Amino acid sequence: MTVERPFDFLNENVDKTVLVRLKGKKELRGKLKAFDVHMNIVLDEAEELEEGKVISKVGSMLVRGDNIVFISP
Amino acid sequence: MTVERPFDFLNENVDKTVLVRLKGKKELRGKLKAFDVHMNIVLDEAEELEEGKVISKVGSMLVRGDNIVFISP
Amino acid sequence: MTVERPFDFLNENVDKTVLVRLKGKKELRGKLKAFDVHMNIVLDEAEELEEGKVISKVGSMLVRGDNIVFISP
Amino acid sequence: MTVERPFDFLNENVDKTVLVRLKGKKELRGKLKAFDVHMNIVLDEAEELEEGKVISKVGSMLVRGDNIVFISP
Amino acid sequence: MTVERPFDFLNENVDKTVLVRLKGKKELRGKLKAFDVHMNIVLDEAEELEEGKVISKVGSMLVRGDNIVFISP
Amino acid sequence: MTVERPFDFLNENVDKTVLVRLKGKKELRGKLKAFDVHMNIVLDEAEELEEGKVISKVGSMLVRGDNIVFISP
Amino acid sequence: MTVERPFDFLNENVDKTVLVRLKGKKELRGKLKAFDVHMNIVLDEAEELEEGKVISKVGSMLVRGDNIVFISP
Numbered sequence: 385m386t387v388e389r390p391f392d393f394l395n396e397n398v399d400k401t402v403l404v405r406l407k408g409k410k411e412l413r414g415k416l417k418a419f420d421v422h423m424n425i426v427l428d429e430a431e432e433l434e435e436g437k438v439i440s441k442v443g444s445m446l447v448r449g450d451n452i453v454f455i456s457p
Numbered sequence: 458m459t460v461e462r463p464f465d466f467l468n469e470n471v472d473k474t475v476l477v478r479l480k481g482k483k484e485l486r487g488k489l490k491a492f493d494v495h496m497n498i499v500l501d502e503a504e505e506l507e508e509g510k511v512i513s514k515v516g517s518m519l520v521r522g523d524n525i526v527f528i529s530p
Numbered sequence: 531m532t533v534e535r536p537f538d539f540l541n542e543n544v545d546k547t548v549l550v551r552l553k554g555k556k557e558l559r560g561k562l563k564a565f566d567v568h569m570n571i572v573l574d575e576a577e578e579l580e581e582g583k584v585i586s587k588v589g590s591m592l593v594r595g596d597n598i599v600f601i602s603p
Numbered sequence: 604m605t606v607e608r609p610f611d612f613l614n615e616n617v618d619k620t621v622l623v624r625l626k627g628k629k630e631l632r633g634k635l636k637a638f639d640v641h642m643n644i645v646l647d648e649a650e651e652l653e654e655g656k657v658i659s660k661v662g663s664m665l666v667r668g669d670n671i672v673f674i675s676p
Numbered sequence: 677m678t679v680e681r682p683f684d685f686l687n688e689n690v691d692k693t694v695l696v697r698l699k700g701k702k703e704l705r706g707k708l709k710a711f712d713v714h715m716n717i718v719l720d721e722a723e724e725l726e727e728g729k730v731i732s733k734v735g736s737m738l739v740r741g742d743n744i745v746f747i748s749p
Numbered sequence: 750m751t752v753e754r755p756f757d758f759l760n761e762n763v764d765k766t767v768l769v770r771l772k773g774k775k776e777l778r779g780k781l782k783a784f785d786v787h788m789n790i791v792l793d794e795a796e797e798l799e800e801g802k803v804i805s806k807v808g809s810m811l812v813r814g815d816n817i818v819f820i821s822p
Numbered sequence: 823m824t825v826e827r828p829f830d831f832l833n834e835n836v837d838k839t840v841l842v843r844l845k846g847k848k849e850l851r852g853k854l855k856a857f858d859v860h861m862n863i864v865l866d867e868a869e870e871l872e873e874g875k876v877i878s879k880v881g882s883m884l885v886r887g888d889n890i891v892f893i894s895p
Binding site: 754758759788814821 | 855858862868880881882883888889
């Protein structure tokens, strides 16, 4: 992995499936479609997870960046 | 879905019904009428949900962006 | 309802009675007299509600915008 | 009441007694002496209230604006 | 008391003993030595209080402004 | 250790393994690959810890800076 | 102690041991090596304390300023 700035990491993962850990206990998983400097992101084919289990299929969504703990491929 | 920036996603959903997950347990559902860079949004024909059930019909409303976790069609 | 930006919504509701949902469990209801870009608002003939019941009459008040979840006519 | 901007409301209440609802359960009551754009305020002859009862007399104080829910005459 | 802006209040209290109410239950008391626009303050001969009782003597300290509810002489 | 500014510290630790204490009880451990002025960081070969025990292997991740308490080699 | 601005206080304490009270119950103690305007600080020979007792030796660390309540020599 060669990234110079943290947002290069997001750029490298566009159109790939990522796991998004949210503040609180939930996670989202979906295909990263877009992001901005606030770490607002758009996911496609998204699903919501709790303790590792899918609890709902959400389709596409815009996630507000300030809810995010980390994003991982 | 082709979006380049997260706010394109909102633009594509104007006049469509969206689900808005709020911090805490509640959700809002309504027709997206307007938004700004803070993710403040206006919903029309809005209703409030808790655990997936409608708990009140609110009509139109302005939602302050910092309460939002995600917005989904 | 035709609004282009979220704050048009507030502008349309000046001098009308609005319901203001606050973070936590409380709500305020009163006549919207003024607002600014931080969503700080002035209400007149305001009352405070908890679970839909009026718990006190407050008269006029300045509400700090960061406490607000949504504002609805 | 005629105010055009929320801070006109504070301007009209300088040297008058105001009730200040804080985040959490407490309230302050005192004479409004000064304010700024962050809603930092100075109160004179201030007292602290809990559930409507005076729990201490504090004299003058500078209140940091981000603790405030609303200010009311 | 004649103050025009909230920070005049701090200026008037430099080198005097102030009580600093913090978010949560604690208070600090000490001689105000310096402050800035974020309400970061330096106290000398400071002590920490809980429910009005001194729980520790801290000497001098820099307090980060965002922890402060109010400052009172 | 000779650092003049806090971010020199991060610069010195690029490509080294760091422990990242998060708000709440969790920690992350991984190789620091990139950082920015918001303290957003990219970790490689990352794992998540709770009470000092590895609870999951995450691979690479982008951590949003506002979740971080401290970073330590 | 003669400080004109709060950050003079930090400047005076560079290379000295300081106690850092964090939001929540924990404290850090270590030698102050660097700081910036956000109150991000670097500590060397740091240890973590809970209720006054050392619970772990951490070595050097970068602490994100927004976690800090106060810093004291």
